[in-house]
Amino acid sequence: MKDDVKKYIFGAVAVFLVGVFIWVGIVFVNACGLSFSCKRGELAVARTPIPTMIPATLPAMEIASSASVDPDKCHVAGVELVGAWVEAGSSKTEVFEFTDANGISCEATFADVSPLFTQANLWYSGSLSCVSCHSVTLAVSPAQLDLSSYDGIIAGSRRADDAPKGTDILGGGKWTSSLLYQFLAETKADVPGHDEALSSGLMVYAGTPLPDAKATPKP
Ligand code: HEC
Numbered sequence: 001m002k003d004d005v006k007k008y009i010f011g012a013v014a015v016f017l018v019g020v021f022i023w024v025g026i027v028f029v030n031a032c033g034l035s036f037s038c039k040r041g042e043l044a045v046a047r048t049p050i051p052t053m054i055p056a057t058l059p060a061m062e063i064a065s066s067a068s069v070d071p072d073k074c075h076v077a078g079v080e081l082v083g084a085w086v087e088a089g090s091s092k093t094e095v096f097e098f099t100d101a102n103g104i105s106c107e108a109t110f111a112d113v114s115p116l117f118t119q120a121n122l123w124y125s126g127s128l129s130c131v132s133c134h135s136v137t138l139a140v141s142p143a144q145l146d147l148s149s150y151d152g153i154i155a156g157s158r159r160a161d162d163a164p165k166g167t168d169i170l171g172g173g174k175w176t177s178s179l180l181y182q183f184l185a186e187t188k189a190d191v192p193g194h195d196e197a198l199s200s201g202l203m204v205y206a207g208t209p210l211p212d213a214k215a216t217p218k219p
Contacts, residue, residue, distance in 0.1 A: 069205060070205040072208070073205040073206055073207060073208060074098075074100035074102075074104060074106035074108075074205070074206060074207045074208065074209060075100050075101050075102060075203060075204075075205055076098060076100040076101055076106070076203065076204060076206060076207070077101065077201070077202065077203055077204075078116050078122075078123070078184075078202035078203070078204050079181070079184050079185060079202070080098065081098065081108065081112065081113060081116070081204060081206055081207070082113055082116060082175075082180065082181075082184065083175040083176075083181065084096055084097070084098035084108075085108070085110065085113045086170050086171070086173060086175045086178060086180070086181075087173060087174075087175050089173060090110075090153075090154065090170055090173070091109075091110065092110050092150045093109065093110070094109070095107045095108070095109055096108060096109070097210070098207065100207070100209075101203065104209050104210075105209070105210045106207040106208060106209050106210060107207055107208060107210055108206055108207030108208070110150060112206040112207050113206075114150070116130075116202075116204070117129070117130040117131055117134075117147040117148070117153070118130070118131050118147075118148065120132065122202065123196075123198040123202050124196055124198070124202075127196070127198070128193060130147045130193075131147050131148040133192075133193050134146060134147040134148070135148055136148045136149070136152065138159055138161060139161070142192075142193070143157040143158055144157055144158050144159045144160075144166060145157035145158075145159075145166075145169065153169070153170075154170075156168045156169050156170075157169050157179065167179065183198070184198050185198075
């Protein structure tokens with residue numbers, strides 16, 4: 001009597017499970033045939049929460065990307081990066097070396113330096129980019145200085161219209177005595193664009209560690 005009841009229960013469960021397998025099988029074979037690589041369950045188009053909207057494909061805007069964390073790059077004060085480039089002879093393409101804030105030997109090129117002049121909101125929150133004032137149009141650029149390109153930086157400031165050379169802002173390779181250092185490191189209360197301390201600790205991620213670089217922790 002007891003065994004019969006057990007048999008009925010097991011029988012019912014077995015029949016139910018077999019039924020489920022057959023049902024899933026029928027649905028699957030019906031949709032996909034006998035293939036396991038069938039993609040019919042995937043969404044045909046990218047969906048947005050709003051059915052009529054086309055999904056955005058533009059990349060999100062980046063703000064001050066060189067200031068955002070990048071673990072593969074060196075971490076260095078903006079002023080020191082520019083300084084190392086100037087001291088190394090301010091080449092357009094050649095690699096120069098510097099030691100970053102963690103004591104790691106690193107290398108970089110002018111391409112790591114130029115964003116410091118072209119990016120807004122970098123030196124301090126809400127700062128204008130240098131080139132928004134010191135633009136390629138000398139007629140309106142303060143101190144007739146064009147920081148928008150390598151040639152402009154090398155040509156220097158206070159240039160008459162197309163004069164190839166003006167005042168050297170790179171101090172002849174002596175960073176701390178250069179005009180550029182002065183205008184980055186010192187606050188000039190009466191000069192617009194320079195009335196906030198630009199160098200007050202801008203740290204950037206730039207350059208790459210030398211292959212055999214090892215951190216020498218600062219004491
Ligand atoms: C709001 C506009 C403005 C911005 C932004 C600005 N500057 Fe200036 N800059 C000036 C003015 C104005 C002068 C002084 C011009 C004068 O004395 O005739 C000046 C002077 C300079 C000088 C000295 C040139 C000389 O021969 O006396 C340097 C170097 C300089 N700026 C670099 C920079 C750098 C680097 C940045 C970006 C970090 C920057 N400036 C951002 C307006 C600006």
